[in-house]
Amino acid sequence: MPIRLLSSEVASQIAAGEVIERPASVVKELLENSLDAGAHTISIAVEEAGRKLIEIADDGSGIPSDELDLAVSRHATSKLVRSDDLFSISTLGFRGEALASIGSVSRMTVTSRVKKEKEGARLKVEGGKSGKLTKVGTTVGTTIRVEDLFYNVPARLKFLKTDVTERRAIDALVTRYALAYPNKRFKLAEGKNVTLQTTGDDDRRAILAALYGVDVAKQMLEIMAEEEGYRLTGFISPTSLTRSNRKEITFFINGRWVHEISLSTALLQAYHTLLMVGRYPMTALFLEINPEEVDVNVHPAKAEVRFRNQEKVFSFVQRSARKALLAYSPVPNVAPSLWGTTRTVPSESRSTVGLDWAIGHDEPVAENRDQRVENSDPFSVGGRQNAESSPQSAVRGGEQQSTFERIPLLRLIGQIGATYLVAEGPDGLYLVDQHAAHERVLFEKLMAQHDMQKISSQSLLTPAVVTIPPQSAKMLLSQISVLQHFGFDVEEFGPNTFQVRAMPALFMGSDPSVALRALVEDFEEDEAPLQNEIEKKLAARVCKRMAVKAGQGLSSEEQRTLLTDLEACDSPRTCPHGRPTMIHLSVDLLERQFGRRGAR
Ligand code: ADP
């Protein structure tokens, strides 16, 4: 075939393919246009999951009638003039492609009026061909009606999912935009059902409830962090609230919903060791950053961005989320009605008992505690009051209070079933799982040495010879330097056989071959993109193997040491894999159980 220029219809359809994939993409583009136009109220109506109709009406600035024709042409935008502008974009749109794209794959009607004009104008576009402009009486703002989406691209129609799925995508999209713009009024109607309506009075938690339900919304932790031109606000789920996939990890950058792998990774690192393997948090986070620091022109649907200083953004997000999490890790409590099962303390009763008690003692707790969360940490004891004025970061858990992340000083009572330690705290009884607790203690000690780059190693009197499966042996060989860094002196000793000559001093007395085997168990590749992450995983795994087991008798001395060590941990309430280390029976609960206080 000879080379030919594509007809403008075909060219626009191709272009549309990149931007308009499904009904939700139409909603997204039109929503963004309304927001760019400064609309305060945006009303969206959808029929048959958007296949039949998507209509968006806004009270924004409108489009002058003599520009309407231009607005629906390709590469027509009012938001960008020079190519330089591309690097400081503060609007959501800038490519001048959405209206043209939508118009080329549907029957689109644009009705709009600006304040200056007495009348509005209407323009119909069908399969990319514009009709004649007509005058209409209408209010200031823009209404865009998109009918029969993909009527002329049957192949696209085939790729659409079920109505339920497409509708859910629209729902999720609009709800997220509503969350990102809590001061705007959104209304979404699907057929006759109004599925979302927001008041525009800035109450993000109420919108969160629409997205996840009241219970979940109540538990979400609010983040507000600011640092050197970065600002992060929004919500993250506590460690007790998780999902089995990453779909509920939402990021907005400068008001734009993006799917940024690097940000998700940063976030997951913040949760590291606090969640069980395979569990993911739910988040709605809004990052604001100087437009010049971020390139938004790297993806056709603008769903991905590139940061000028990725490391810095990454670290900021990770630290902010981590702070919020550590400030609040509730001790699982025993529900009065459900003896034997655990649940998280309901928000009101998550009080600061224990906190007062802990500071009442002359232990070096306060200093220790603060070194992790640096200077003006608003979660630390004295910092609560000035949380508001703190420029660093603050966490508000709605009506929830952030509990002191540490555990109070505990008085050992003894061991039961050679598995649990029983201890008394200022606020009741603590049952500590010795294995999980020891795992946590070893992990934090090892990571502390790791962070200081000096994990102390001790030689074995008789080196241990360990044979492992070939696959693992290969892995181990590729990680020898990491092992060395961790204090293991390991050498190849024959096919699939290794000699361990030294191991971390922390683990002395334990079986070196068990430690080595733990190290070479399979990796979950996708969760370990960074070296640091790999090291943490290794550390967590070895510590699990090296920790005392359930059913192992401990001397009183050992029990006491374990408790003291646990008290000194940064995240004493969970093991590195996210299981709880303790159950707390509060004085309050005991009193109610014994009928000393009115049962609620
Ligand atoms: P872009 O948003 O990238 O500029 P679009 O094709 O989405 O491109 O829109 C083209 C132009 O039409 C916009 O630049 C804007 O001037 C105008 N426009 C589109 N939608 C609206 C709206 N809801 N209110 C006011 N102006 C709009």
Ligand code: MG
């Ligand atoms: Mg646009």
